[in-house]
Amino acid sequence: MRNILKIPKYPVILVGIAALVLVAGVVFKPKTDETQPASERDLARLQVLAQRKRLDEIGSYLSQVAQKVSPELVYLPQLDRSGLIWKDDRRIITSWLGNGRISRAEVRLFGGQMSQSGVCPVPAGSTFGCLELSSGGILASEGVTIARATPAAGQWVLAVAAGNDPAIRFSQGLYQGVAKISCSGREYVELKSSAPIDASLMGGGVFNLDADLLGVVIECGGRYVAVTANSFESILNTKVAPSREIEEQFGFRPVEDNDEKTKGVPIAVVWTDSVADAADIEPGDVLLSVGGREVNSVDDLGALLLGPAANTTAELKLLRVRKKVTAQLSEPKPDATPAPERRTQSFPTGFVVADGSRTGQLVKQVEPDSEAAKLGLRPGDRLISDPELLLKASKSRGRVPVIFEFARQFQTAKAVLRP
Amino acid sequence: MNQLSSLGLILLFALAAGHLVKLIRVPEVTGYLLAGIALGPSVLGWIAAENLSALEVFSEVALGLILFSLGSVFELNQFRRAGRQQVFIVLIESTMAGVAVAAGMFWAGQQWEVALLLGAIAVETAAASTLMVLRECNARGPFTETITGVFALNNILCLIGFMVVSTAIQLTRNPAGHSAFRVIYASLYTFVWELVGSAALGLLIGFLLSAWSARVVEHGERLILLAGCILLSVGACNALNLSPLIANLTIGATLVNLSNESRQLFKSLSQTDPPLYAIFFVIAGAELNIGLLKTIGVLGVIYVAGRAVGKLLGGTVGGWLASSVRPPYLVGVGLMAQAGLAIGLTGTVHERFPDLAPTVVTVVLAAVMLYEIIGPLGVRWAVERAGEEGPREPLHGLE
Numbered sequence: 001m002r003n004i005l006k007i008p009k010y011p012v013i014l015v016g017i018a019a020l021v022l023v024a025g026v027v028f029k030p031k032t033d034e035t036q037p038a039s040e041r042d043l044a045r046l047q048v049l050a051q052r053k054r055l056d057e058i059g060s061y062l063s064q065v066a067q068k069v070s071p072e073l074v075y076l077p078q079l080d081r082s083g084l085i086w087k088d089d090r091r092i093i094t095s096w097l098g099n100g101r102i103s104r105a106e107v108r109l110f111g112g113q114m115s116q117s118g119v120c121p122v123p124a125g126s127t128f129g130c131l132e133l134s135s136g137g138i139l140a141s142e143g144v145t146i147a148r149a150t151p152a153a154g155q156w157v158l159a160v161a162a163g164n165d166p167a168i169r170f171s172q173g174l175y176q177g178v179a180k181i182s183c184s185g186r187e188y189v190e191l192k193s194s195a196p197i198d199a200s201l202m203g204g205g206v207f208n209l210d211a212d213l214l215g216v217v218i219e220c221g222g223r224y225v226a227v228t229a230n231s232f233e234s235i236l237n238t239k240v241a242p243s244r245e246i247e248e249q250f251g252f253r254p255v256e257d258n259d260e261k262t263k264g265v266p267i268a269v270v271w272t273d274s275v276a277d278a279a280d281i282e283p284g285d286v287l288l289s290v291g292g293r294e295v296n297s298v299d300d301l302g303a304l305l306l307g308p309a310a311n312t313t314a315e316l317k318l319l320r321v322r323k324k325v326t327a328q329l330s331e332p333k334p335d336a337t338p339a340p341e342r343r344t345q346s347f348p349t350g351f352v353v354a355d356g357s358r359t360g361q362l363v364k365q366v367e368p369d370s371e372a373a374k375l376g377l378r379p380g381d382r383l384i385s386d387p388e389l390l391l392k393a394s395k396s397r398g399r400v401p402v403i404f405e406f407a408r409q410f411q412t413a414k415a416v417l418r419p
Numbered sequence: 420m421n422q423l424s425s426l427g428l429i430l431l432f433a434l435a436a437g438h439l440v441k442l443i444r445v446p447e448v449t450g451y452l453l454a455g456i457a458l459g460p461s462v463l464g465w466i467a468a469e470n471l472s473a474l475e476v477f478s479e480v481a482l483g484l485i486l487f488s489l490g491s492v493f494e495l496n497q498f499r500r501a502g503r504q505q506v507f508i509v510l511i512e513s514t515m516a517g518v519a520v521a522a523g524m525f526w527a528g529q530q531w532e533v534a535l536l537l538g539a540i541a542v543e544t545a546a547a548s549t550l551m552v553l554r555e556c557n558a559r560g561p562f563t564e565t566i567t568g569v570f571a572l573n574n575i576l577c578l579i580g581f582m583v584v585s586t587a588i589q590l591t592r593n594p595a596g597h598s599a600f601r602v603i604y605a606s607l608y609t610f611v612w613e614l615v616g617s618a619a620l621g622l623l624i625g626f627l628l629s630a631w632s633a634r635v636v637e638h639g640e641r642l643i644l645l646a647g648c649i650l651l652s653v654g655a656c657n658a659l660n661l662s663p664l665i666a667n668l669t670i671g672a673t674l675v676n677l678s679n680e681s682r683q684l685f686k687s688l689s690q691t692d693p694p695l696y697a698i699f700f701v702i703a704g705a706e707l708n709i710g711l712l713k714t715i716g717v718l719g720v721i722y723v724a725g726r727a728v729g730k731l732l733g734g735t736v737g738g739w740l741a742s743s744v745r746p747p748y749l750v751g752v753g754l755m756a757q758a759g760l761a762i763g764l765t766g767t768v769h770e771r772f773p774d775l776a777p778t779v780v781t782v783v784l785a786a787v788m789l790y791e792i793i794g795p796l797g798v799r800w801a802v803e804r805a806g807e808e809g810p811r812e813p814l815h816g817l818e
Contacts, residue, residue: 015626021619025612026659030605176592 062209066160066170069211071110071141073162073204076131078106082161082169082203083131084216085143086236090133091120093236094203095218097129103249103275105131109139110162121245121306123238127183128218130236144205146229147212151175157214159195159226161204169204171195175214178228183220189231191215197224205229242302250305252276254287254298264288265295425470426477426698432458433697446552446795448700453792455704466705474702481699482759483653483667484692485547487645490671491685492567501743505568508737508750512569513542513576515736516729523721532772535584536779540764541726543577544570545756545794547703551696552798554689557809562744562801566753574664574760581764582610585771609660617661621669624652628670629678641680641687664760703758707788718778719785726786730754744805753801756794758787 074083074092079102083094092107097119107115117131133139151157155175163169173195181190191206191214206215206226215226240248247253251274254265264286270276287295290304432454440450458465466474492498498505521538525531549570553563586606590599628648635641652670656663675681734751738744765780772779802808 011626011630015623018619018622018626021615022623022659025616025619028608029612030601030608 062156062158062172063170065207065209065211066158066168069144069158069160069205069207070162070168072144072213073110073160073168075108075162075164076105076203077108077164080164082163082201082217083107084203084205084213085139085141086130087143090139092117092131092133093216093232094129094131096127097131098271098274102129107131107133108162110141119249121240121248123235123240123244126186126235127188127220128216128232144213144229145211146233147208147210147214151208151214156209157191157193157195157206158209159193159197159201159204159206159215159217161201161217163200169200171197171201175208181220181225181227183218183225183227186235187231188220188225188227188235190220191226191228193226197226199224242306243298245306246298246301247271250275252281254301256298257286263294263296265298265301422470422473425466425474428458428465429455429474429698429701430694433701437697444799446799447555448548448551448795449792451697451700452548452704452707452795455701456707456709457704458701459705459707461707461709466702471702471705474698477695477698478702479653479657479663480650481692481695482547483649483663484688484695485550485699486664486667487649487671488685488688489546489550489567489571490668490673491675491681492564492571493668493672494675497564498568501564501568504741504743505565505572507741508565508569508734509572509576511737511740512730512733512751512754513573513580515733516726517542517580519725519729519732520722523725524718527718527721529718529778530775532588533775533778535587536581536768536772536775537722537782539577539580539584540761540779540783541722541729541757542573542580543757543759543761543764544573544730544754545758545761545791546570546574547696547699547759548756548791548795549753549798551700552795553802556799556802556807558802558807559809560805560807562749562753562805563807565738565741565743566750566798566801569750570754571668573754575668577760577764578662578664579614581767582613585767586610588772612660613662614665616659617656617663617665618669620652620655620659620661621666622673624648624655624666625670625673625677628684629674629681632674632678632680632684635680638687638690641684642691645684645688703791706762707791708784709788716781718782722782722786723789726757726790727755746804749801749805752797755790755797757790758794761787 072085074085075081076083076094079094079097081094083092085091086093097105103119105117105119107117109115116134118134120130120132122128122130152175156172157175158170158172160168160170173193176192176194179190179192181188193206195206197206197217201217202219202224204217205213206217208214213229215228216232217224217226219225220227243254243256247269251271252267253269255268257264257266267276267281267283267285267287270281270283287301289295290301293304295301295304433451436450436454437447438450440447440453455466457463459471460467517538520541521534524534524537529537550567553567586609589606590602628644631644632641635644648670649667652666653663655661656666674684678684731748731751734754735748738747738750744750761783765783768775768779
């Protein structure tokens with residue numbers, strides 16, 4: 001063995017292999033994850049927690065952090081949920097309020113002071129709600145600060161919500177990354193952690209140990225999830241369409257009618273227990289005027305019902321199967337009844353021929369014995385879902401069930417396509 | 420107190436403590452550790468926490484030297500003779516210690532990750548303190564030879580076990596939502612890099628040392644060469660995220676197999692290194708936090724008891740089957756000490772699994788506190804029982 005050094009080729013081969021291994025190791029080093037390792041500060045913090053304190057003291061430390069963020073949260077007693085004071089304005093973000101079902105809500109601020117708030121619009125398909133504090137309420141904090149840095153995998157996070165009793169609810173866990181999710185057709189980024197997220201935290205926030213907001217707790221497809229504050233903020237900042245705003249505030253969805261011959265704005269959807277429902281407006285009605293002023297587009301309607309000069313208790317003129325009816329909008333009392341459901345009816349599989357391809361279009365012709373006819377679609381119906389959806393469903397030969405919605409004069413219909 | 424006076428104090432206290440503990444027939448290593456605990460932040464606070472981190476470099480170099488001299492046990496001729504028995508003993512005692520601790524943690528209702536990490540760490544036996552007690556006793560004989568090989572291999576096995584466990588945990592977690600390939604690649608890379616990369620670096624530096632040592636004759640020059648190689652290795656390991664343990668073991672193993680001068684080199688080292696080792700053990704003692712003993716809790720007791728039972732039983736069974744040591748239970752007693760690598764691995768747990776760190780770190784550091792005191796006593800007792808104690812000379816060389 002010792003003679004190896006005397007035979008020149010062996011040491012050269014061994015040294016060559018060793019050098020090759022080192023070079024290969026450096027070259028093929030995997031890219032380090034930006035979120036790993038955890039920041040020095042968090043590590044130091046954990047070291048302090050682990051070495052200088054007893055394990056049970058970690059719990060009390062996290063509780064202190066939860067207390068620190070509590071001024072940024074409000075409690076909504078009628079809805080038994082929490083809300084987050086959003087940045088430095090007077091908006092409060094909470095989970096979905098139900099279209100037109102709630103127009104005002106009581107807010108309990110940090111410190112116990114009660115205040116009133118009104119509904120502010122959120123973009124279409126949002127699964128969260130927005131309230132605006134009336135001028136009397138004094139906020140204890142300037143609102144949540146959204147964390148600039150992405151949390152590192154394995155870092156502590158706290159899900160915190162304002163509660164009735166006890167005053168603050170929180171659960172702790174560790175950040176586990178993010179995943180894309182879809183709630184009511186809208187894309188969010190879910191913030192995953194080992195902290196249990198349940199109904200008691202609804203409307204609350206997920207914070208890091210620096211008390212920065214990382215996520216907002218909402219309901220998505222029947223479960224409670226935290227979506228990242230960044231994805232949330234981008235949705236919040238998108239411009240709200242007037243039809244959406246009307247649906248949010250009054251509980252009916254006006255659709256654009258592109259047929260120049262017909263007058264008025266068709267109503268596609270009416271939400272139960274909403275302002276529109278209380279006014280006895282029905283899906284399929286065509287709105288002709290608001291407070292005596294004629295409307296022919298959603299923009300017209302928006303100008304009259306929304307904005308500074310809005311008359312929210314105006315008399316509406318509606319066309320209902322060649323019979324003019326009137327309705328009176330009024331403000332409903334907020335309550336905590338279950339979320340509203342759409343008036344729906346199931347129809348069998350079919351294919352539809354529609355005039356044009358835009359939402360709200362009138363169905364002018366249905367071929368006899370076609371699948372659309374079997375589906376029950378009739379001339380005069382209005383499409384709520386995109387007709388492209390049905391085209392896709394037909395191409396898939398019914399392998400994928402598709403829910404297709406359309407409006408009929410007296411009801412909203414929903415057809416379920418199945419193989 | 421500044422760093423230099425801390426250093427002076429460390430050396431003088433180490434010497435005094437060494438003298439004192441001799442009176443009660445306790446190994447000097449234990450005396451150094453006790454002196455460290457007394458001087459450290461947890462008792463007198465004469466060595467401040469910031470000085471400790473500044474003196475860390477001495478610890479790293481000393482540990483490098485200790486592992487380098489431990490590498491000499493892998494001399495091929497000698498290893499061929501006794502290696503199979505040693506591997507056999509290591510496999511049995513390590514498995515039993517690891518399984519006993521992991522099973523105990525499961526039983527106590529811990530997460531599987533915590534149980535497996537603690538099981539993997541429990542395998543380790545402190546190379547430095549065990550080797551130092553053997554040196555101090557000037558021990559020679561079948562027990563000494565067996566146990567030296569066993570704890571050298573034991574550290575490598577512990578590192579492999581820990582890497583397997585941490586790779587498995589990372590695979591099941593994938594917190595950032597990366598593709599399975601990326602997670603497997605990143606986990607396996609660390610694993611293979613630390614083992615193969617460290618060995619490659621050790622081999623390169625070992626070749627350099629072996630080739631150069633033939634041209635160096637003076638004692639002083641040998642020391643310069645050695646110090647240069649060890650410092651280079653420790654520094655390169657830090658820079659490249661390699662394991663100094665494996666790299667320095669490999670340097671020692673390469674040197675002992677390739678160079679005719681290896682005995683002189685190891686001898687030169689053993690005549691010069693005692694102050695460094697004294698500093699190493701006093702710092703190790705000062706870093707022990709005596710307050711942790713209060714927090715040891717049920718998990719700590721399970722860890723200490725599980726590891727002790729596993730090592731004793733495994734060592735005894737292994738020693739009995741290998742029939743190289745009489746009486747066989749001495750192997751288990753000699754493998755009790757735990758420190759260096761175990762403490763290092765808690766740092767890795769901090770980095771990779773901060774959520775598991777509070778439990779793992781508290782348990783391991785509290786257990787190390789206990790094992791660092793009783794471990795050297797066990798080695799000393801086992802050497803005496805085996806009748807392998809040589810003429811008393813303080814901190815004599817391995818030769």
